[in-house]
Amino acid sequence: MKTLLANIVLGFTWMLLNSDLSYQNFLEGFFVGYLILWVAKGTFSSNRYFTKIPKLIGFVFFFLYELILANFKVAYDIITPTNLMRPGVVAIPLDAKTDLEITLLANLITLTPGTLSMDVSPDKKVIYVHSMYIENVEEFRKEIKTGLERKLLEVMR
Amino acid sequence: MYSVILKTATKYLTPLMLLFAFFLLLRGHNEPGGGFVGGLVAAAAYALMVISYGVKTARKELKYAPLSFIILGLSIALISGIPALLVSETYFTGLWTEMKFPVIGKLGTPLIFDIGVFFLVIGITTKIIFTLAEEDQE
Amino acid sequence: MIADIISAALIAIGAILVLLSAIGLLKLPDIYMRMSATTKSATLGVGSILLGTAIVFWDIGIMSRGLIIISFLFLTAPVAAHMIGRAAYINKVPLWENSIVDELNKNVEDNEHVKQ
Amino acid sequence: MDLLLLLPVLLPFAGGIVLLILKNHQKSQLYGNAVVSLFSLIVAVGLFSAIYDKGIYSVQLGGWEAPFGITFVADLLGSVMVLITAIIGFTTSIYSLASVDDERVKYGYYPLIQFLLMGINGAFLTGDIFNLYVWFEVMLISSFVLLSLGGTREQLEGAIKYVTLNLLSSAFFLAAIGIIYGLAGTLNMADLAVKFSAIENEGMVTVVAMLLFIAFGIKSAVFPLFFWLPASYHTPPAAVSAIFAGLLTKVGVYALFRVFTLLFTSNTEYTHTILLFVAGFTMLSGVLGAAAQNDFRRILSFHIISQIGYMIMGLALYSPLAIAGGIFYIIHHIIVKTNLFFISGYVNKIKGSYELKKVGGLYKVYPWLGFLFLIPAMSLAGIPPLSGFWAKFTVAKAGLELESFMIVGVSLLVGLLTLFSMTKIWNEAFWTDSPKDAPEDVKPGVFTKISMLTPVIILVVITITIGLYAEPFFNFSVRAADQLLNSGEYINTVLGGGS
């Protein structure tokens, strides 16, 4: 089922690549995608794609907002000589369980300007995040956990 | 190299890269791309696997030995010139079908030749990278 | 006309964002900050420019290509940043001296996941 | 006929692929290679006799008329080079049966040999300057791998210099091609000949000539560009040395002959004077280099250089007889030099060394080996009536006719020094007793004997034949030279007859 979904996604990508939104082109893409999934079967076939489309859209907008906001913060810091920075590395315990969840979270953290996922502990329980603006370590931890992580997990689960 | 993030990303990136590789190969005759770049992108997918999962996994994922791809590529390239001989044209003279095929469009021996290039490039790139990585990761 | 203005604005904003990340890359005091500040600005900047481009051409094919690049970038850039950041840390590239906390440090010894 | 012209390239290519498939079947590789080489030989004979009878022939690949596609052309020079290549390829394949170790075979020795031959033949047959570059690279990369296959320290050290300097050569070649296209807007050599003669800024053509001279000069190991050769040729197994020694530098020489008779013929006062100086110094420094060596293969390696000098001398003198002499020299040299390397390998098989100080007493036990050595050695030194004598004779006569006494003097002196080197090998390896602490001789088995000596005997017979029946070879060289100097036939054949 998940594979079929992945196949559809690949078919769709193909269509976009070919700039031809025709039915036939989707079939082509589906065929090619099928081949690729066959080639890549094994390690790479347990897919979990966008099951909750509306939540997803909401999440995207939330994230874009965060993104732009943070960008301004950083931009301001870059162009002005004032130093507002209080950087540091913070360990954040993870609620996210699967690799995909962890990865997505880490990437989203990184994508947000000012923060950077540096590492995940081997037992996948903790993520280490570098941030440029840490007023308070605990505050920061909570901010991530209740903001990004929770919203993400809502979409994912 | 152990990184959940990289591993997971690789897992989702590689099919996309392979898809893109096919895309580049098939449309190369009309748009930028072609067998060579297509092959390189496909090989890049396996290079990524080598780094994130190790050579063993990458080899397993490739399914056939790189050398087989090399042989396949060279053979296709060699053979693609032969049909011309059968209709008493010079070697490498392009022959085209009138019919349009799905996925590929018009089929012709030069396209087959390009497919040979594609496989060869996959073969040689993976062969080189696997060999080096094996020595390195031992 | 409106499309023209929008695309011009998007492209201009994108360019500025890219420039900002370039400045940030030069100006910020340690590698981690340079990275957390710049990789993303650049990504966002490129995204903005691509969007602008897509609007200019107003062609489904080109828009889809722009979209693909953006998603590729959003997919790969953070992973890349994570990789470099981790490598830098393992290589003991120091944090800026005014950094307030380093919770990874105490764990780095037991983070010996040198599995392969 | 079209196919016949392409087979010298396609056959080794297909053969190489098949041998790659047979990678894990040692035995089938051995014999497969021999069979492919034999077929190549048959094809080469066929091609040669066709060209010999019917004149220059060209094929437009892919059916794209010249100068748009790639043209393959066989003239007398090209086809005879293909023929000799096939002979050397065939003899080497027999020689390799017993002399190349299983491990090298396992790692692709035979496919590499076939790809090497493919590149060499491509270079001889192509009529397109960029395509020539491609074949050069095919040849080079195969030689890189063959040279380093085995990975001993000596091989690696030699290979580094070989690779770097040859890549430098490729860089010059590539730059020259770019400039050629920028000047003339074409890559087809026949078309270039036409376009070049119409170019106003003749100086730029000479600039290209010089760049190509450097590129091909490095590959053909002329003074002062030869350094990679003595650094590397003595490091790989004998079979590899032999095929390199015979063929590789000659591809460079061939290219020089081609471009300096077809493309750069308007400013010969400058270009060919330089070639003449180069020829003289090449002969001298090569032969002196050999005189300083005490290792069988190192001596032979330096002699390649000095012999290249003779060939360039023929080109530089630029009279019909001189060029004929040069061609004769190439033909003779390939056969003889390959053979000497074969013999050195056999000596090494028996004595376990190439160093003359450690080798000795061969004359006592292996008189027939002495005979087999003396024929090519004396031929190399130009003792009549062996092949080398006629080659040297023709070049010298051409030089004297043009009253270039200096260069003839040098060439004769070099002949004497060559004799000196050959007798040094004879003296130390054959006449002088083995040193006291030398390990006992390895008695080669019957298979080894057959495999390693059959090629030697074949080449000795060819050398004697060229010597005793020099007439057809000489006439052939004159005809080939004539074709080179009157490029009209070549151009018309390629560009389709429009006079």
Add this chain to the structure above:
Amino acid sequence: MIIMLAILVGVLYAAGIYMLLRRSIVKILLGLLFLGHAANLLIFTVGKLTKGKPAFVPEGGELVEPFADPLPQALILTAIVIGFGVQAFAIVLFKRAYQTVNSDDIDKLNSTDSLERG
């Protein structure tokens, strides 16, 4: 622009040759890479530059001047690829060489042609 590109080509050649004259094995490799860039750019520059328009035949139309000459591009592409193959081999060869001598110094690699050891 051509004059700038010409200068750039010159700089790349100079850099390549300068690096080839170093003693460090890796620098020599870099020199080869430089020369590759230089040669490619040279072909590109002397092949008559045309800004902007690549040689793609438009749908249902004909390619009209000015467009970039596709031939030098094809040549460079071939040269780049060949160069890549050769460089890949060279990189590994150099690696093996310094593994064997355990030094990055090319001057330590002269046992095959120095007289004294021969």
Add this chain to the structure above:
Amino acid sequence: MLIAVLSGIIIAALTPLIFRVMKEKASLLLSLVPVFLFAWYLSYYNRVANGEIIKEVSEWIPAMGINLTFSMDGLSLLFALIITGIGSVVFFYAAAYLKHDKYITRFYVYILFFMASMLGVVTSDNIFGLFVFWELTSLSSYLLIGYYFDKESSRKSALQALLVTGTGGLALLAGLILLYIITGTTEISEMLAVTGISSHELYTGAVILVLIGAFTKSAQFPFHFWLPNAMAAPSPVSAYLHSATMVKAGVFLLARLNPVLGGTEFWQNTLLIFGGTTMVIAAFLALKQTDLKKLLAYSTVSVLGTLTFMIGLGTETALKGMVIYLLAHSLFKASLFLIAGSIDHETGTRNVSQLSGLKSFMPFTAFVAIFAALSKMGFFPFYGFIGKETLYDAVLKSGSNEILLFSAVFIGGAVSGFVAITAGIKPFIGRTIETPKSPHEAPLLMYAGPIVLASAGFIFGLLPESFTGNIVEKTASAIAGTNIEYTIKLWHGFNLVFLLSVVTLVVAYLLYRFRTKFTNISIASGVGDFIKPSMLYDKSLSMMISLARGQTRLLQNGYMRYYIVLIVSTALGLTGYVLFTSVDMSVIDISFDITFSEVVILLVMIAASITAIKAKRRLSAIASLGVVGYGVAIIFIMYGAPDLALTQFSIETLTVILFVLAIYRLPKYLPFSNTTLRFRDFIIAAASGVMMTMIVLLVTSEEMVSQLKSFFAENSLPLAKGKNVVNVILVDFRALDTMGEITVLAIAAIGVYALIKLRMEGRK
């Protein structure tokens, strides 16, 4: 005649087989070969004696004017008979002399080969045919001198002989080619008809070169030194090659070409001077020899000088005298050498001072020796007597400088007498001294031949005209190029010449009588030390080797940088010269048409190049190089080459991966060179850069219209069904390039694999 020559070579090739079948008897069978050939040549005697010149032509390489043309006149026949006649004796002699030798098979191979070659030399009419055989005699001589290859001295002497005669051979080759150019023919018989040879501008050069050839072969001063050293060969070889035949090839050549090149003062005087000098110096050198064979060798050199001298004299009498003397010498000197061999064989020593009173042990040998010695001394009525008398006669009638010339000949004659007494008589008379081996008579085969030769000397002396009259006459005619008629007489009466002959004998005896004092005062060694061209040989050989080593150290010094400097400088020099002399630089267009962003990108690329050069760490350098690569790709994009940019980016990345995988764990990256060196390199690099820039500017300033461009644009879609023209070129128009390209890739991959996996160091 071709058959006669070839038979020797063919039988030589069959010799190993014959020995295998017949074992020891083979040598006897093979000895019949020269006998048959002698008989065969003898059968021509009457025709030649009647003045007929027999020609035979076999085409060989007519296109080069090289044929196996043989002609037989008196000169050829005389030599052919000497070669086969003495050959017969020597072959039989060797059968006994080398009976127990391990390598006797090889001996017969070489000597048969030699005989055949020698016959080729003397019967060829084609100069290059002659040359071919000429060189083959040198080669066989090399193998024969080195017959005792275990001894270092043998090997050295063999090499010396080969190099000296080889040098001459090359000079001769050049001379003969010049002669060909001068006369337009390769046949000597046709050259005789060509006029104006001596006034040709190449004449002097040709003569000098030919003379060098002849002089080295015939051991004329200053090339004489190799011949005594060649005595390292077995005695039959010394007798045959180094006295009777091969060394006379030079004299033969002079005689053969005398009618073509002779007649000028240059020719005659050169021969006189070199011949005379050789005659005298060799005579003095002979005086101090104690080794039998060396003694005979120096005497031979002296005689060879005499023969050259006589040709130089050039009068009818001189030529006749030369022929008679040559024949006489061949007979007695061969005998003496063979006897020296017998003595050595039986007593174990060749030192004259240790030899005395052997006649009682070796009566037959003694008899032959004395007979030969008498002939050599010029004793009445031996053939040698006639020879010497004719010489004296010729010199005295020469017309100018008689006294000087005569003194020279006289010294030669006297020393010849001395040598005859010392070598032929002294060992056999007097009281017996103990020798390393107890002496007894040599086997029959070893004295039978010499007896024949010595007797011939006696009989020819008694009846000179009937036995040798015709052939001498025809030979002299051939040398002169005109017909000479002459009758040989034994006895001319008591005249001045006879008186001088007697005086010569007396002086010879006195030299012998006081030989010990003589060697002590040692004018001879004084002269010998003063003039020692062999030192010159050694010097030039060692100089050549140190030059060789020096140039190798200089050129092939193992430092690759240095190679690259040379290569790049050569390129700069050759190309720069053309650029500055014959290229119009004014066409360069230096207008700037460039946007801000282009400037920035190009500047960054230049800066990145510099950073890559100056980087302290490898990967930093690679990162900078990456910037250059990106820049290149951007340029590709700006000028409409998206495919190139795609490829460039992908390859750039792959290269990074390769570097990263390969150079992990490298030894330190250290700056090695000093500032001076860096400055030198910078200059070379910068010059190359400037040159390339100029070339680019020059090329781009030319107007170029490519038909190819429009052809590809027009036909890409309709004929090759592709819109991407670049791709169409790659897979269709120029698919072969791509095929080569992928082959390169495949090989590179195989190579990388093999390099990493296959490590055979330390294994055999």
Add this chain to the structure above:
Amino acid sequence: MITDMVITYFAMPVLAISFALIFIRIARGPGLEDRVVGLDVLTSVGIAFFAVYSVFTKNSTFLDVGIILGLVSFLGTVAFSYYLERRGR
């Protein structure tokens, strides 16, 4: 068109300047990490440049190069970090 003007007089120069600034970081280092980050950002600039350039020339082909660049340069960065990590251990 406003877009064209923005591109010609603003976006292209600004991108070029960014290119130069990033290069300075690559050249200055100090660590290899900094250079790698630089290269990574440079890629983004490259993609932006191609996008702008395709508008400038009205030719969308160049966008495709951007796709490859994004994909492949990621691999380069990963490879560099791979090396760095191994070096660090």
